[in-house]
Amino acid sequence: MVELKESGLISWIHRRKTVSWQHPAVRALVPVIDSVDRVVRNASSDGRSNVPRYSERIRSNGMRHQFGGRLFLDSGRADVAALVKQGVLSSRTDVLDIGCGVGRLTTALVDVLESGTYIGLDVDQPSIQSCTQNLLFREPTFHFEHLDAASELYNPSGGEDSRSISLPLATASRDLIVAMSLFTHLFTKECENYAREMLRILRPGGAIVVTALLIDPDSPVGDFRHDVNGAHVSAKNMPRKGVAYTRQDVTRWFGPDHMLLRGRWHADGVFEAPRQQDWVVVRPHERSSP
Numbered sequence: 001m002v003e004l005k006e007s008g009l010i011s012w013i014h015r016r017k018t019v020s021w022q023h024p025a026v027r028a029l030v031p032v033i034d035s036v037d038r039v040v041r042n043a044s045s046d047g048r049s050n051v052p053r054y055s056e057r058i059r060s061n062g063m064r065h066q067f068g069g070r071l072f073l074d075s076g077r078a079d080v081a082a083l084v085k086q087g088v089l090s091s092r093t094d095v096l097d098i099g100c101g102v103g104r105l106t107t108a109l110v111d112v113l114e115s116g117t118y119i120g121l122d123v124d125q126p127s128i129q130s131c132t133q134n135l136l137f138r139e140p141t142f143h144f145e146h147l148d149a150a151s152e153l154y155n156p157s158g159g160e161d162s163r164s165i166s167l168p169l170a171t172a173s174r175d176l177i178v179a180m181s182l183f184t185h186l187f188t189k190e191c192e193n194y195a196r197e198m199l200r201i202l203r204p205g206g207a208i209v210v211t212a213l214l215i216d217p218d219s220p221v222g223d224f225r226h227d228v229n230g231a232h233v234s235a236k237n238m239p240r241k242g243v244a245y246t247r248q249d250v251t252r253w254f255g256p257d258h259m260l261l262r263g264r265w266h267a268d269g270v271f272e273a274p275r276q277q278d279w280v281v282v283r284p285h286e287r288s289s290p
């Protein structure tokens, strides 16, 4: 998860040119934190006992406020509630979740989907393994698949390229395609390819929801000073830590028929998205739908 404001231990870790969960000090500590985290979660009566281990959650959701599992559960529920509110998710929806991580969204989707189905894809094999072993996701309508695209952080020996990979789904086969905090780690050609694939896989009448960091080049908000082939990054030594784009980029990827729910950090203070990042809601067939 992209964290715009960092402090203390986390900013020190990032100065060491690594992501938090890969830092040797964090790796040494997580077995202990996992045990205490499990005790805390098991003592709760609000569904946290089944969320993935702390060491698994921090791979895709950052370290801040992860202990105890409350944020993991609540943020997944908030996103799912927002999808329902936008009219793109119901109990019958067939969902594709690209970059599903350890199932933050999935945890909340379990309570919503009835006849609808779920497919989660991710390049991180340990995250996919965590999902396939998670008792919450044992329904036959929930399916997870490892995507073997190379990723310096998550899948260094991957045999495929995100700029050209074909996602393993049939054309026009899903009603809702989500990618939460995925485009915030991808470069331009990768975003272009994933957007193309999403539009191919989407059923007529369906919707795509991606979260992104959308900067206004004239706005002083954010610190995305470095240009990497059209992508705006803040940390040159760790460019994939947070990748921002403009509204024009989104239009180029998905076409003009999209709506923006603005994230928490726009210069004018207007805030419409459920959480920090901007939400892009694409309904490409809306005009031709009956």
Ligand SMILES: C[S@@+](CC[C@H](N)C(=O)[O-])C[C@H]1O[C@@H](n2cnc3c(N)ncnc32)[C@H](O)[C@@H]1O
Residues within 6 Å of the ligand: 001, 002, 059, 060, 061, 098, 099, 100, 101, 102, 103, 104, 105, 121, 122, 123, 124, 127, 147, 149, 151, 154, 162, 179, 180, 181, 182, 185
């Ligand atoms: C910040 S995490 C977000 C996880 C999840 N969507 C969520 O909101 O909790 C980004 C996820 O994208 C995955 N990822 C990174 N590059 C990817 C790629 N090229 N294709 C698919 N997944 C990717 C990572 O393994 C990671 O699990």
